[in-house]
Structures are given as structure tokens and as C-alpha cells.
Amino acid sequence: MASMLSLFTICHLFISIALYACSAGATDSLFAYQFITNLNPLVSSNHNFVIGFFGYYSSTLRVCKTYLGLGYRSVDSRAIVWVGNELNPLGCFTALALTKEGFYVKDIVLGTTVWIHKPNRTVPSPVLKLLDSGNLVFGDSSNLTAGEYLWQSFDHPLHTLLPGMKLGWDKKTGIDRSMRSWRTEGDPAPGDYLLRLDLGDSGQLPQLVLEKNQRMQSRWGPWDGEKFSGGYALMDSHAFRPIFHSDTDAIFFTFEAKEDSSLILSLNPDGKLQFLRWDNNATNFWDEVKTLNMAICDQYSTCGPYGVCTDGEFPCECPDGFTAVSPEEWDKMNFTEGCRRNTSLNYTDNDVFVKNTGLKLPDKATYWGMLYPQDCEQKCLNERSCMAYTNFNINGNGSKCVVWLGDLLDMRRSRIAGNDIFIRMANGKPGVIAPENSIAPENSIGALLQGTDVIAYDSSDLAAATDNFSLSNKIGHGGFGNVYKGVLENGVEIAVKKQDVALRQGVEEFENEVKLIANLQHRNLTKLLGYCIHGIEKFVVYEFMANKSLDKVIFDAARRATVAWPTRLNIIKGIARGLVYMHHDSRLTVIHRDLKASNVLLDSEMTPKISDFGLAREFEDDVEVKTHRVAGTYGYMSPEYMQAGHYSTKSDVFSFGILTLEIVSGQRNSIYRHPTYDIGLVGYAWKIWNEGNAIELLDPLIDKPDDLDEVLGCIHVGILCCQRRSQDRPSMVQVVSLLEENEMLKFNCVPREPYFYKETSQSSRSRESMNGLSITEFTGRS
Numbered sequence: 001m002a003s004m005l006s007l008f009t010i011c012h013l014f015i016s017i018a019l020y021a022c023s024a025g026a027t028d029s030l031f032a033y034q035f036i037t038n039l040n041p042l043v044s045s046n047h048n049f050v051i052g053f054f055g056y057y058s059s060t061l062r063v064c065k066t067y068l069g070l071g072y073r074s075v076d077s078r079a080i081v082w083v084g085n086e087l088n089p090l091g092c093f094t095a096l097a098l099t100k101e102g103f104y105v106k107d108i109v110l111g112t113t114v115w116i117h118k119p120n121r122t123v124p125s126p127v128l129k130l131l132d133s134g135n136l137v138f139g140d141s142s143n144l145t146a147g148e149y150l151w152q153s154f155d156h157p158l159h160t161l162l163p164g165m166k167l168g169w170d171k172k173t174g175i176d177r178s179m180r181s182w183r184t185e186g187d188p189a190p191g192d193y194l195l196r197l198d199l200g201d202s203g204q205l206p207q208l209v210l211e212k213n214q215r216m217q218s219r220w221g222p223w224d225g226e227k228f229s230g231g232y233a234l235m236d237s238h239a240f241r242p243i244f245h246s247d248t249d250a251i252f253f254t255f256e257a258k259e260d261s262s263l264i265l266s267l268n269p270d271g272k273l274q275f276l277r278w279d280n281n282a283t284n285f286w287d288e289v290k291t292l293n294m295a296i297c298d299q300y301s302t303c304g305p306y307g308v309c310t311d312g313e314f315p316c317e318c319p320d321g322f323t324a325v326s327p328e329e330w331d332k333m334n335f336t337e338g339c340r341r342n343t344s345l346n347y348t349d350n351d352v353f354v355k356n357t358g359l360k361l362p363d364k365a366t367y368w369g370m371l372y373p374q375d376c377e378q379k380c381l382n383e384r385s386c387m388a389y390t391n392f393n394i395n396g397n398g399s400k401c402v403v404w405l406g407d408l409l410d411m412r413r414s415r416i417a418g419n420d421i422f423i424r425m426a427n428g429k430p431g432v433i434a435p436e437n438s439i440a441p442e443n444s445i446g447a448l449l450q451g452t453d454v455i456a457y458d459s460s461d462l463a464a465a466t467d468n469f470s471l472s473n474k475i476g477h478g479g480f481g482n483v484y485k486g487v488l489e490n491g492v493e494i495a496v497k498k499q500d501v502a503l504r505q506g507v508e509e510f511e512n513e514v515k516l517i518a519n520l521q522h523r524n525l526t527k528l529l530g531y532c533i534h535g536i537e538k539f540v541v542y543e544f545m546a547n548k549s550l551d552k553v554i555f556d557a558a559r560r561a562t563v564a565w566p567t568r569l570n571i572i573k574g575i576a577r578g579l580v581y582m583h584h585d586s587r588l589t590v591i592h593r594d595l596k597a598s599n600v601l602l603d604s605e606m607t608p609k610i611s612d613f614g615l616a617r618e619f620e621d622d623v624e625v626k627t628h629r630v631a632g633t634y635g636y637m638s639p640e641y642m643q644a645g646h647y648s649t650k651s652d653v654f655s656f657g658i659l660t661l662e663i664v665s666g667q668r669n670s671i672y673r674h675p676t677y678d679i680g681l682v683g684y685a686w687k688i689w690n691e692g693n694a695i696e697l698l699d700p701l702i703d704k705p706d707d708l709d710e711v712l713g714c715i716h717v718g719i720l721c722c723q724r725r726s727q728d729r730p731s732m733v734q735v736v737s738l739l740e741e742n743e744m745l746k747f748n749c750v751p752r753e754p755y756f757y758k759e760t761s762q763s764s765r766s767r768e769s770m771n772g773l774s775i776t777e778f779t780g781r782s
């Protein structure tokens, strides 16, 4: 077995004495006919970098393997960032020498010489200098200070990239720099992994590629002019700034350290690519800052052809209009076969291109030159094998036309680092498109409401009922304006929502709500009494709800104690029934999209009524649709809606699950923090559910009911409704039968881990909450 000796102190003591007379002191430069050993290493002037020797001593073979090493602060093998003779280790007695012919390492005992650099001509006044950047440079003293090097270690990276060290190609030197892992920790011989900059088709689509014995493991890119497509981990961060340079003389990637100059990019023997930082306590030498290939989606083509990797609990999905080739294997997490189109291609002008946003671009792209986007599309359409295209808009007049001639491999969802890609699809029946712009013109509201018992009120009656919309009568505000309490002449209490004319979005929501809710009649939905259009002013009139909105009750420390378990269970059941009606029993399928505590109103008997249909949509069938305008409320939105804009009845089911857990616990999901576990309300519910302590979720401010199964059943339903994959969630009909027939504990469906925010997603969490949400609130306010 080989044991490692970091310093050959004894050996080097011997040769150092022999060579002392002509060796250099502790300096950063070596001149002609000087030597270095570990007793007089080269040290950069900032003392950060050292050149000396490190290696192994094998006691069985009684041989040394000694390498010239450039290390951070020391020449311990763990500190090494560059090696001079990794292919040709020498014996115990080794020195580095500089002559006019170049420089070499020499085994003093055997006389073996390994040249590190030997130019074709002699250099009159050679210098080898270790710069503060960690670059070891060689040149003639007359030219060295001007930065003219005949050789530099930065051109020969091994397993480490220091800040400023380039990965890529240089026309002048003909060098293509790549990184190569060590064979094992401590053995710098070439290992299995190679990181290189692949220039792509025509040198136009550079991407970083990690290979193991020439097989692709991971890739970052291609570079789209701003970023490596899908390479979120390589984007500008607090620790470093990535630099990509491309012109006719050179194409390379490098980085600049921001806070800590000891930052390095390292490729370890197991193929881990990591940013590391020097631990000044020197206990572990390097600390991890960021690992670039840790996630399952970092592995090449995890989801097979046309599959999209998503970094979620269930890692793979298919793009719109595609399904898994073998759904059974897919459910078993075997994604090798990927996805296929629902409708096969026609290969004529009849095919269309469907835009998919936020995707890491697939591998094996082809560059078709600078073209206008419409020309790029037409050219792709004319080519049978062309399955997708994209444009890199590099300058205004035109753009890089990039196409894929064959299957799309290695896509990944990445909202921030992703790109738009246009995928070729058969132009069959057009998919269901959310009717976001199909709002009826104002004057047709009356026509729409014909045949309903909705009243057209007079604006003067509403003004009188609400004291001319006085502030003292204001009870809340919803998506499109304020809500006022009023009393009609006949004594009927009403709630009047007045459209805020300043909100453009309000116009759509107003009409949408009137149109939708007028046709919905259920005891657990708010009842629309009437509307009023007066010039540009618009009003909707509802029945008044004495107990305001649910959030004012269950999240309020004082009031929530008064809402006992039977009332809470009743509220949960009532909301569920209202949703069954919307999803399944009314003429159309209505998806609410913004179900939350503040949109559930309570009448004087605490009967819940779902309100605020400003974002709701109706469909003829139970469908899943995609929108580019994700609106809803943070804390209640399902992952597929929040991340991809997909919504369906199952996204309402998800919101219902959150709401159920909130009602049981009296805690608001969006701001919930458990003192010990930062896993959110759903995560906490899941944790104690698994530990058999789910009852602890029950609001401690109320009495435990005799029948704990009711509480556990609601928690069970809540967790089932919060499943990450929409198909794993029950329908509202199933939910009601679980709740009503108290069958939940007999229900043999064991939930998988639900979707919840984990500790690590804190930053994305706040980003998401900022991102394009329209928070609607129609609530009573005291």
C-alpha cells in the first residue's frame, strides 16, 4: 500500500544541502541555473501560492513518487492547484531547475530529467516567476514584466481553475484548455473526468461539457450571449462573476472571485465539479461553496428524449402536447424512453411551432446563421428532421438561428436561466386556450345575465344604501376595488364591490366575476344579487356576510379560540361541497384559481361561502390549461401553476389542501415558521404525520374533540390534496366522500411526500412571492 508523505523533508534536506550554494532564497522568481526544493520553495509575493514537491512513498515498493506542485499556502497534496509532472513522477530526491533551454524536474539520484517546458530556441536571460494570481510564468527577463510569456501554467490547467484561468481555445497558441480530474485524492495522474468547453456547431454554440471516459455526464449551455442556458449555478452570484469571451482569436470561460480571492473551481476524482474556498483554519483545506453537478437534473438527459427535468420531487415531465412513452416505467422513475408527441407530425406546412419558455436548450444544436426569426422558422418547417428552433437575439437587426435536427435531449426547466424554444407540433385540433382575452364587452353584461335572477341596480340606490360609499362602511377590498356594507331600503343587508376605475385589470375581473357567478348557485358560494353600471363606474352586489372572511376568524388569536372543532369541520366540509359544485356539478367546469382563507366568507351561522371569482375560468370539460399570466396568491398555488402556469381543478384541490391544514392548525401557511424545522406548514404536517403525532397539528387554542379521527382525517385529506403531482391528488368528489362518510382512515391511499418548501428554497421563495402575483382580497375588515 502507498502511504502519502506530504513533504519529503529528509530527502530534501539532503539535496538542499548539496545544492544550497546555488539555490534561490524564499522568493517568487527563479533565474538561470538556480534550483528549488522544499526547503527553498518559490513563494508568490502575496504569500498565497507556493511551488515545491509533494508525493507518495510506497513502503512495500520502497519507491517515492514525487511531483512538482503549485499549492495554495502549502504544498500539501490537498492544497495543490497545479502539477508540473503529473504523468512522470520522479524519485525521492528531486529538484526543479531552470536553464537557458527551459526548465525541468530532475531525480538527483537516478539523473532522470522531465522537461516541463523546453522551447525550440534558447532564452538568453530566462526567468520563472510565481505571480500573485497563482500563475507560474516563464520568459525572458527583458520581456517578462511586459507580460510576454513563453509559457504559463495558466495555459495548462489540471483539476483546478483559479480565478482568471481560462477554459477554452486560443488561436495564437493553438491551446485548448480543459480540466482533468486526478485519478484519486493525492494521485495527480489523469483521472476519468474531463471538463471542456465544447464549441458546438460551427464554433457558434459553446457549452461546458463534463465527460467521463468520453461519455457525456453533464453540460452547461449553450452560451446564449448572456448566460449558459439552464446553467443557473454558473450565473453571477455573490461569490463569483462568470466571464465568457468569444471572438475570432479566442473563445473561453473564466471567472472572477468576488468576496474571497481563494475561490477555485475544482474537479474532484469522483467527477464533482465544485467551487471551493480556502478554510483559513486549514482543517479541511478547502470548503465547499457550491457544487455544480449535484442534482439529478444536472445529469445528462435524465428524462430521456423530449423529457424535461424539473428539480422537483418527481423529476421529469413532458412538454405540452407530449406524454411519457411508457407511463408505467415513468411512474417507476425510469425515464429512459422519454416523451412522445400526442399527435404525430404531419411534416408539411401544416405543422406548427409551439413556444415553450424557461427551458435549458437541448443538446446537439445546429447553427443556421444569422436569420430573422420568421425565416428561421420557415427554414425549419421545410426540413423534415428539424424538430425545434430558437433565436439568440444578439443584435437588433437579426439573430442567430439555432435548430435541432433530431430528438431534443437534456432539457431542464429553469425559469431564470432557461430560454424560449419553439417545438414542432402537429397542427391538429388547437389545444384549449385559456379565454383570457375573451371578456365580453361591457354593454353585453345585461344580455349575459338574461334568464338569471340577477338584478340591475340603480346607482343612486347603492349610494344611498352605503352612505355614498362612506369610509365608515368600507369592509374590505377585492381584486378590482373596495367592498362596502350597505342596507337597502327594504332592510336587506348587502355587500357592494365598487370597481376601481384606475385598475385596468379590474375591468376584466369585474366582468369575469359577474358573468361567472351569475350562473353559479350553491349554498356554499357567495350569491350575486345584482350589478350596476353607471358611466364608467361599475358595481357588483352580494348578500352580506355577518362573520366576514375566514382569515379574520381562524388566524386571529382572539377569535380563533371561539371557533371549536365541530365548526371548523363544518367549514371544511362546506368549502369542499362548494368546490364539488364548481368542478363537477354546475353546467360548466369552473376553476377558481385563487382559493384562500380570505376568499371564504362566513354568514351568521358560520356557513362558508366561496367568493371572489375574478380570476376564475370556466371550461366545457375538466381540462388542464396553461397560462402565461400566473395570478393567484402565494402560499396557496400548486407547484405546476406557480412554476409552469398549468392549472386545472387539481390546482384548486391543492389550494383546498392548504386551506384545510390552515383551518385545522389556525396557522397561515405563507408565513408559518415552526421554531425548529423550517419546512413550512405542509412539511411540518407531513413530518408529524409520519411520526404518528399528526394530532399535534390541531390548533392548541381549541379543545380536542372526542373523535380524534375527524381531525386526523382532515389532515390526511390535506396532505393528499397537497401532493406534488396533480394526478396524485384526489378529486373534490373523492374529498367529500372521504370527509362526509368519515371513511378517511379506511381509505387505503397512503400519501406520498406532499409538495412543500424546503429550507434551501428560501431565496426562491421570496422571489416567487414577488413575481407577478395579483393578490386579491375580498374580506371584511373591522
Ligand SMILES: *[C@@H]1O[C@H](CO)[C@@H](O)[C@H](O)[C@H]1NC(C)=O
Pocket: 120
Ligand atoms: C519545435 O520543433 C519541433 C521539431 O523540431 C516542432 O515539431 C515544433 O512544432 C516546434 N515548436 C515550436 C513552438 O516552434
Ligand SMILES: *[C@@H]1O[C@H](CO)[C@@H](O)[C@H](O)[C@H]1NC(C)=O
Pocket: 123, 124, 140, 142, 143, 148
Ligand atoms: C522579446 O520580445 C521581442 C518583441 O516581441 C522579441 O522580438 C524578442 O525575441 C523577445 N525576446 C525573447 C528572449 O523572447
Ligand SMILES: *[C@@H]1O[C@H](CO)[C@@H](O)[C@H](O)[C@H]1NC(C)=O
Pocket: 279, 280, 281
Ligand atoms: C476557524 O476557527 C475559529 C476559531 O477557532 C472559529 O471561530 C471559526 O468558526 C473557524 N472557521 C471555520 C471556517 O471553521
Ligand SMILES: *[C@@H]1O[C@H](CO)[C@@H](O)[C@H](O)[C@H]1NC(C)=O
Pocket: 320, 321, 322, 323, 342, 431
Ligand atoms: C396528451 O396526452 C396526455 C395523455 O393521453 C393527456 O394527459 C394530455 O392532456 C394530452 N395533451 C394534449 C395537449 O392533448
Ligand SMILES: *[C@@H]1O[C@H](CO)[C@@H](O)[C@H](O)[C@H]1NC(C)=O
Pocket: 326, 329, 334, 335, 336, 337
Ligand atoms: C427502463 O425502461 C426500459 C424500457 O421501457 C427498459 O428496457 C429498462 O430495462 C428499464 N430500466 C430499468 C432499470 O427498469
Ligand SMILES: *[C@@H]1O[C@H](CO)[C@@H](O)[C@H](O)[C@H]1NC(C)=O
Pocket: 345, 346, 348, 350
Ligand atoms: C397532413 O395534412 C394534410 C393537410 O391538412 C392532410 O390532408 C393529411 O391527411 C395530413 N397527413 C397526416 C399524416 O396527418
Ligand SMILES: *[C@@H]1O[C@H](CO)[C@@H](O)[C@H](O)[C@H]1NC(C)=O
Pocket: 370, 371, 372, 395, 397, 398, 399
Ligand atoms: C446585422 O448588423 C451587423 C452589423 O451592422 C451586420 O454585420 C449583419 O450582417 C447584420 N445582420 C443581418 C441579418 O442583417
Ligand SMILES: *[C@@H]1O[C@H](CO)[C@@H](O)[C@H](O)[C@H]1NC(C)=O
Pocket: 463, 468
Ligand atoms: C355622493 O358623492 C358624490 C361625489 O363623491 C357627490 O357628487 C354626491 O352629491 C354625493 N351624494 C350624496 C347623496 O351624498
Ligand SMILES: *[C@@H]1O[C@H](CO)[C@@H](O)[C@H](O)[C@H]1NC(C)=O
Pocket: 546, 547, 553, 559, 562, 563, 603, 604, 605, 606
Ligand atoms: C358570527 O355571527 C353571529 C351573528 O352576527 C355572532 O353571534 C357570532 O358570534 C359570530 N361568530 C364568530 C365566531 O364571530
Ligand SMILES: CC(=O)N[C@H]1CO[C@H](CO)[C@@H](O)[C@@H]1O
Pocket: 522, 523, 524, 570, 571, 573, 574, 575, 577, 578, 606, 607, 608
Ligand atoms: C348545498 C350544500 O352542499 N350545502 C353545504 C354548505 O356547507 C354546509 C357546511 O357549512 C353544509 O352543511 C351544506 O350541506
